[in-house]
Amino acid sequence: MARLIFIIVCCVGWGSTLLFAQKAEQIKLKDLQEVINSPTEHIQVINFWATWCAPCVKEMPLFEKLNAENKNVDVTLVSMDYDLDPNPEKVHRFIARKKLLSKVVILAESDPNTWIDKIDKNWEGALPATLVVNTKTGKRKLVQQELHEGELEKLIEEVKN
Amino acid sequence: MKKLLFLIFCIGMLIAAAPVKNGYEVGDTATDFKLKNVDGKMISLADYKNAKGFIVIFDCNTCPYSKAYNERIIELDRKYSAHGFPVISINANEGSGDSFNDMVRVAKKKAYKFPYLQDDTQAIAKAYGATNTPHVFVLAKDLKVAYIGAIDDNPRNADGVTKRYVQEAVDALIAGKTVPITKTKAIGCGIKWKRG
Numbered sequence: 001m002a003r004l005i006f007i008i009v010c011c012v013g014w015g016s017t018l019l020f021a022q023k024a025e026q027i028k029l030k031d032l033q034e035v036i037n038s039p040t041e042h043i044q045v046i047n048f049w050a051t052w053c054a055p056c057v058k059e060m061p062l063f064e065k066l067n068a069e070n071k072n073v074d075v076t077l078v079s080m081d082y083d084l085d086p087n088p089e090k091v092h093r094f095i096a097r098k099k100l101l102s103k104v105v106i107l108a109e110s111d112p113n114t115w116i117d118k119i120d121k122n123w124e125g126a127l128p129a130t131l132v133v134n135t136k137t138g139k140r141k142l143v144q145q146e147l148h149e150g151e152l153e154k155l156i157e158e159v160k161n
Numbered sequence: 162m163k164k165l166l167f168l169i170f171c172i173g174m175l176i177a178a179a180p181v182k183n184g185y186e187v188g189d190t191a192t193d194f195k196l197k198n199v200d201g202k203m204i205s206l207a208d209y210k211n212a213k214g215f216i217v218i219f220d221c222n223t224c225p226y227s228k229a230y231n232e233r234i235i236e237l238d239r240k241y242s243a244h245g246f247p248v249i250s251i252n253a254n255e256g257s258g259d260s261f262n263d264m265v266r267v268a269k270k271k272a273y274k275f276p277y278l279q280d281d282t283q284a285i286a287k288a289y290g291a292t293n294t295p296h297v298f299v300l301a302k303d304l305k306v307a308y309i310g311a312i313d314d315n316p317r318n319a320d321g322v323t324k325r326y327v328q329e330a331v332d333a334l335i336a337g338k339t340v341p342i343t344k345t346k347a348i349g350c351g352i353k354w355k356r357g
Contacts, residue, residue: 126351
């Protein structure tokens, strides 16, 4: 009996993680460009990642921490999984498993060659990549590799002024 | 004499002030290298006396894009080495799954007929400006860079490809024509660089 209750509790717990976890919205390039270009008071921190990308998963806690602690920046985690697998389920499961609280979106666009330059002409398409933008001045920094402790804060400082 | 010295100084300043370019652009001359192949031998492009050019691919064992393109890379070599454009695959990744022994294992399992070289200092990947895996540099004769970018426009599905960038570039070089598309970009795994 105790075992049965234990199983039920586990199932409910697991189910609620899935139920209450955010579902990533599928967006188009123009939606992403709006995030990058629309002037706001907040610095935009945009991280390009994928569920299969080990260094992306490794650096993700840095963005979660920034999202929780710094109210003057907007963190957006842009999943690039669509290119290899258009089914969003893998991303949704990842969000639930990692209990991500930062805003996650899926960029649902094919043929990246036609739009990578429109996100940032210095980006070669490598993951992970992080774009930090001061939307009021247009000042931006792009990093095409895994970030480490303290580096995000430095990038934010650099685009601030 | 003073004027001449001043002129030399000015030219020197111009060279020094020129922005440092990250890797190659189409039209640049690529560097040759000497890197260790999975069979233990050191390989240079200069070893290929009869080559008319090369399909240099920065690749790795661990990236899902590399896995998706694996058969297509083997096919490129099968098709074009006979035409004097062999595939030269280079792994510059640091980290687990991409050690020399792992490379030997993958090359054996997939029966690579082309060299799979380890760029353990990452100097060649940096010189070429490779960022992703797989990242292709098609070189013409005299190692002139003719194409940089993706293999084609559909990593997910080889049957759904509409633009075969590398094939079109090599076909053009073989036919003595202008390469139609010289640069493309693709989503891919970033090369895992050493820290520091």
